[in-house]
Amino acid sequence: MMSIRQRREIRATEVSEDFPAQEENVKLENKLPSGCTSRRLWKILSLTIGGTIALCIGLLTSVYLATLHENDLWFSNIKEVEREISFRTECGLYYSYYKQMLQAPTLAQGFYGLIYDNKTESMKTINLLQRMNIYQEVFLSILYRVLPVQKYLEPVYFYIYTLFGLQAIYVTALYITSWLLSGTWLSGLLAAFWYVTNRIDTTRVEFTIPLRENWALPFFAIQIAAITYFLRPNLQPLSERLTLLAIFISTFLFSLTWQFNQFMMLMQALVLFTLDSLDMLPAVKATWLYGIQITSLLLVCILQFFNSMILGSLLISFNLSVFIARKLQKILNLKSDEHIFKFLKAKFGLGATRDFDANLYLCEEAFGLLPFNTFGRLSDTLLFYAYIFVLSITVIVAFVVAFHNLSDSTNQQSVGKMEKGTVDLKPETAYNLIHTILFGFLALSTMRMKYLWTSHMCVFASFGLCSPEIWELLLKSVHLYNPKRICIMRYSVPILILLYLCYKFWPGMMDELSELREFYDPDTVELMNWINSNTPRKAVFAGSMQLLAGVKLCTGRTLTNHPHYEDSSLRERTRAVYQIYAKRAPEEVHALLRSFGTDYVILEDSICYERRHRRGCRLRDLLDIANGHMMDGPGENDPDLKPADHPRFCEEIKRNLPPYVAYFTRVFQNKTFHVYKLSRNK
Numbered sequence: 001m002m003s004i005r006q007r008r009e010i011r012a013t014e015v016s017e018d019f020p021a022q023e024e025n026v027k028l029e030n031k032l033p034s035g036c037t038s039r040r041l042w043k044i045l046s047l048t049i050g051g052t053i054a055l056c057i058g059l060l061t062s063v064y065l066a067t068l069h070e071n072d073l074w075f076s077n078i079k080e081v082e083r084e085i086s087f088r089t090e091c092g093l094y095y096s097y098y099k100q101m102l103q104a105p106t107l108a109q110g111f112y113g114l115i116y117d118n119k120t121e122s123m124k125t126i127n128l129l130q131r132m133n134i135y136q137e138v139f140l141s142i143l144y145r146v147l148p149v150q151k152y153l154e155p156v157y158f159y160i161y162t163l164f165g166l167q168a169i170y171v172t173a174l175y176i177t178s179w180l181l182s183g184t185w186l187s188g189l190l191a192a193f194w195y196v197t198n199r200i201d202t203t204r205v206e207f208t209i210p211l212r213e214n215w216a217l218p219f220f221a222i223q224i225a226a227i228t229y230f231l232r233p234n235l236q237p238l239s240e241r242l243t244l245l246a247i248f249i250s251t252f253l254f255s256l257t258w259q260f261n262q263f264m265m266l267m268q269a270l271v272l273f274t275l276d277s278l279d280m281l282p283a284v285k286a287t288w289l290y291g292i293q294i295t296s297l298l299l300v301c302i303l304q305f306f307n308s309m310i311l312g313s314l315l316i317s318f319n320l321s322v323f324i325a326r327k328l329q330k331i332l333n334l335k336s337d338e339h340i341f342k343f344l345k346a347k348f349g350l351g352a353t354r355d356f357d358a359n360l361y362l363c364e365e366a367f368g369l370l371p372f373n374t375f376g377r378l379s380d381t382l383l384f385y386a387y388i389f390v391l392s393i394t395v396i397v398a399f400v401v402a403f404h405n406l407s408d409s410t411n412q413q414s415v416g417k418m419e420k421g422t423v424d425l426k427p428e429t430a431y432n433l434i435h436t437i438l439f440g441f442l443a444l445s446t447m448r449m450k451y452l453w454t455s456h457m458c459v460f461a462s463f464g465l466c467s468p469e470i471w472e473l474l475l476k477s478v479h480l481y482n483p484k485r486i487c488i489m490r491y492s493v494p495i496l497i498l499l500y501l502c503y504k505f506w507p508g509m510m511d512e513l514s515e516l517r518e519f520y521d522p523d524t525v526e527l528m529n530w531i532n533s534n535t536p537r538k539a540v541f542a543g544s545m546q547l548l549a550g551v552k553l554c555t556g557r558t559l560t561n562h563p564h565y566e567d568s569s570l571r572e573r574t575r576a577v578y579q580i581y582a583k584r585a586p587e588e589v590h591a592l593l594r595s596f597g598t599d600y601v602i603l604e605d606s607i608c609y610e611r612r613h614r615r616g617c618r619l620r621d622l623l624d625i626a627n628g629h630m631m632d633g634p635g636e637n638d639p640d641l642k643p644a645d646h647p648r649f650c651e652e653i654k655r656n657l658p659p660y661v662a663y664f665t666r667v668f669q670n671k672t673f674h675v676y677k678l679s680r681n682k
Contacts, residue, residue, distance in 0.1 A: 046185065049185065050179060050184075050185025050188065051185075053175075053185060053188075053189060054172050054175045054176060054179075054185070054188060054192075055172060057171060057172075057175065057189065057192045057193075058167075058168035058169065058170075058171045058172035058175070058192075059168050061167055061168060061171045061192065061195070061196055062164045062165055062167045062168035062171075063164075064196065064509070064513070065164055065167055065199075065203070065205055065206045066160070066161070066164040066206075067513055068206045068512060068513070069160070069164075069206040069207070069209070071512075071513065071515060071516050071517065072206070072207070072517050073086055073517070073518065073519040074516065074517065074518040074519060075519070077518075078518070078519045079525070080156075081525055081528050081529065081554055082519050082521070082525060083156055083519075084156075084550070084553045084554045085519075085521055085524050085525065085528065085550055085554065086519055087209065087210055087550075087553065088208070088546065088549075088550075089545070089546040089549055089563050090211070090546075090549055090562075090563035090564060091208055091209065091210040091211055091549075092210075092549040092550045092552070092553040092554075093120075093549035093552060093553070093562055093563055093564060094132075094134060094137060094210040094211075094212070095137070095159065095210045095553055096549070096552045096553035096556075097114060097128065097132075097134045097137045097138075098137040098140060098141050098155070098159055099155070099553065100113060100114070100556075101114070101137065101138060101141035101142075102141050102144065102145065102155050107141075107142060107145065110141070111138070114127075114128045114129055114134070114138070115127050115128070115129060118558070119552070119556070119557075119558045119559070120552065120558075120559055120562060121559065121560070121561070121562070121570065121573070122540040122558050122559065122560050122596050122597040122598070123596060123597045127305055129303070129304060129305065130304050130305035130306075130307055131307075131564065131566075131567060132259070132564055133212055133256065133257055133258055133259050133304075135256050135257070135303065136215050136256075136257050140158070140159060140162060143158075144158050159209075159210075160209050163205060163209050163210070163214055163215070164205070166214070166215065166218040167203070167205055167214075167218070169218045169221075169222065170203075170217060170218035170221050170455075171192050171195055171196075173218065173221035173222045173224070173225045174188075174191050174192065174195060174221055174225075174455060174456075174458060174459050175188030175189070175191055175192050176188060176225045177191075177221070177224055177225040177228050177432070177459050177463075178190070178191040178458075178459045178460075178462045178463045178466075180225065180228045180229055180232075180428065181228060181428060181429060181432060181459070181463035181467070182462070182463045182464075182466035182467045182490075183466075183467075183468070184466050184490070184491075186466055186491065186494050186495070187462045187463050187465070187466035187467075187494065188462070189494075189498065190462035190465065190466070190494045190497060190498060191458045191459045191461075191462035191463075192458075193498055193501050194381060194383045194457075194458040194461065194462065194501075195455060195458045196509075197381045197383075197501050197505045198377065198378060198381055198383055198454060198458070200377060201374055201377060201378060201450060201451075201454045202451060202454045202455050202458065203451060203455075204451070212257060212258045212259060212260075213258060213260075213451065215257040215258065216253075216254050216257040216258035216261065217451065217452070217455070219250045219251075219253040219254040219257065220250070220254045220264065220452075221455070222246070222250040223247055223250035223251050223254060224432070224435070224456075226243055226246040226247045226250060227247055227289065227428075227431065228428045228431065228432060229243055229428070230243045230244065230247060230285060230288075230289075231281065231282075231285060231426075231427040231428040231431055232426075232427075232428060233427075244288060244292070247289070247292055248292050248295070248296060251265070251292055251293060251296040252296040252299060252300065254296075255296050255297055255300045256300050256303065259566055261297075261300075262297065262310065264452070265293050265297070267435075267438045267439075267442070268289075268293070268435070269290065269293060270438065271431060271434040271435055271438065272286045272289055272290065272431075273286075274434055275427070275430050275431060275434060278401075278402045278405055278406065279405040279406075280398075280401060280402070280405070280425060280427060280430040281427050281430065281431070282427065285427075297310060298310075368446075368447055369444065369445065369446075369447065370443055370444045370445075370446075370447050370450055371447065374450065378454070378457070380504075381501060381504075381505070382497055382500065382501075383457060383458065383461055384457075386461040386462075386464070386465055386497070387457050387460060387461040389461075389464065389465075390460060390461050390463070390464025390465065390467075390470060391433075391436070391437075391460070391464075393464065393470055393473060393474065394425070394429065394433050394464065394470070395433070395437075397425050397473065398425055398430060398433055401424065401425045401430075424469075426469075429463075429469075432456075432459070432460060432463070433460075435456065436453070436456050436457065436460045439452045439453040439456050440453050440457075462494065465490070465493050465494050465497070466490050466491075466494055467490065468486050468487075468490055471485075471486045471489045471490050472486055475489070523670050523671055523672035523673060524550065524672070524673075526670055527602070527668070527670070527672075527673045527675070528550070528551070528554040528555060530668050530675075531551065531554075531555045531557060531675075532554070532555050534667070534668070535555075535557065535599075535600060536599075537556070537557070538558065539557050539558065539599045539600060540557070540558045540559070540560060540596070540597045540598050540599045540600070541557050541558070541559060541560065541598070541599070541600050541601070541602060542559075542560040542561070542577050542580070542593050542596065542598040542600070542601040542602070543560075543577070543580075543601060543602035543603070543604070544578075544602075544604060544607060545561055545562055545563040545565075545574060546563060547602060547604060548560070548561060548562055548563075548602075549562055549563050551602075558597075560573065560577050560593070560596040560597075560598055561573050561574040561577050573596060575626070576592045576595075576596070577592070577593065577596070577598075578619065578623055579592055579623065579649070580593075580601060580603060580649055580650055581603075581607055581608060581619055581620050581623055581648070581649070581650050582620065582623040582624065582627055582629075582648070582649060583624065583627070583629050583644035583645075583646050583647060583648050583649070584627075584646055584649050585645075585646045585659075586649065586652075586653070586659050586660045586662070586663050586664065587659075587663065589649050589663075590663040590664070590678060590679075593678060594678060594680075598678055599677065599678060600667070600675055600676065600677055600678070601664070601675070601676050601678065602673055602674070602675050603650050603653070603673070603674045603675075603676070604672060604673060605671075605672055605673075605674075606672065607619055607620075607650070608620070608648070608650035608651060615631065615633055615635050616631065616635075620632070620648065620650075624641075624644070625638075625641070627644075628640070628641060628642060629641060629642065629643070629644040630642065630643050630644070632648075653674075653676065654674065662679070663678065663679050664676040664677070664678060664679070665677045665679070
């Protein structure tokens, strides 16, 4: 029997034996200067045209998304406080650190303020650079202070234009990946068109600008493009070294800018391991990629002051062995990402849970299953049909190649015959195939992760429609194989789809660009202005995570909790603060809030009387279940849930009854918010 490794050696020998013949062909071509020159000129012309189109379509996409953002909010004409409020939830929290760095007297003081921060979580000093992925805000604030742009651009525009500029890089990287896989830049053009026409499902940058994924995914796309090129055979040593450098830099930047990097790279490691095991990937190149992953993550770990979540990540565990992983997890007593595993356990039906954190995720639409109407939108652009067509063919080819590689052969000759007689799958194609399958499973299970899959779907579908190998296999299967037919199909089909996309979606895109709206949230603006004018700079505020991120950005006040949920003590603190929406006695709520140094608490009617979620998923329901109390309204309750001893705090406090007035004094209210000052002498 012959092992996979032996067959690799046989193929390497065969390649080396064929190499002299290849040299003769090269020498023969050198004797034909006119043919060589014309081919070289055509290649240069194709690279020039394709590269120019890649840059242009990347820039146009960036301008398109920036214009949509401007039109939706009238961003250039609204007040500064309204601009900041438009950075909702955790986006506002991240942007606040960019603002904090710019307001610091010196860069050194700004950096010190991030390392020893005592305003993000009251009564605690935390290292923000360790806890959060905000090096991009630090770097951008340094650039803004150093570069001569302050006369021309406001800080907020420098920030958002950088993010929209990264979108240009993102689309260009997708374009290049598809081009590398198919051999024609027409494939890249189709991938970019599909990305734009499926904008609702491929990106959300225009309304969640500072989100970590909008920083990270462009670098991830660059990494995939670089790996796709790296897996090509017969690279020159210089090209290989430069490509490895590009892979390292993009992997490092991707890891540095997103807290979920380890889970994406774990999938990537599984892809490499699978392909290496099935003999579809050169072992040496797989080893290089493993090394780059580990090095990048460890470097990020150092920059994040030895963040224990990274040290004990599944990626490190997978790459360094399960034994070391278990030791690290015991030594470090990891709890930072335990809520993720509780959520996954409950999501896939591995046991019911009353855990507040797990249920908070389960009840959010973004963490639910991918909605079925997504496929309808993707089908309207023909993307989904093309993707399934290409995926089906490449999966069949992958199974054939894998079966062949794993089958036993008796001698070298039979192996050689099988190699020449069966279908082949390029390493770079196999890599992107497994990637897109894993991305698909991730997106189907968790809607928030669909942006990974849909963007790669554009690349993979466009590559297949422009791939000579795909059309050759298809035409041979229906006995219509002809080299001219392959050429006709690989160019005519994508061109027809491009014409269809232009015809169907161009008018709608023009309408989007001409539709003008304006940001309007007067209640939140009124609240932020009141806080700035009527509360001490050192006042501590409690409330919902989402609202407090805006309070931090717009007013600079100290918070009790915030939306960056990757810390066990913060999650416990948030559950305690959220008792303002539970059925608790006023003295209990007061004691909990004062334990975090709270001076003011903000209550929101939209949470207290929430109707957006179904019963059982409203925040007040999650709190009732976690506290062992029966839920409000018609419907069943678990038998062990008991009636609460007290009414719901957020409702009862508005009645100004003596037990509540003794602890809380209302100091502000409008149609949405109610602010109460806590008494200190209780």
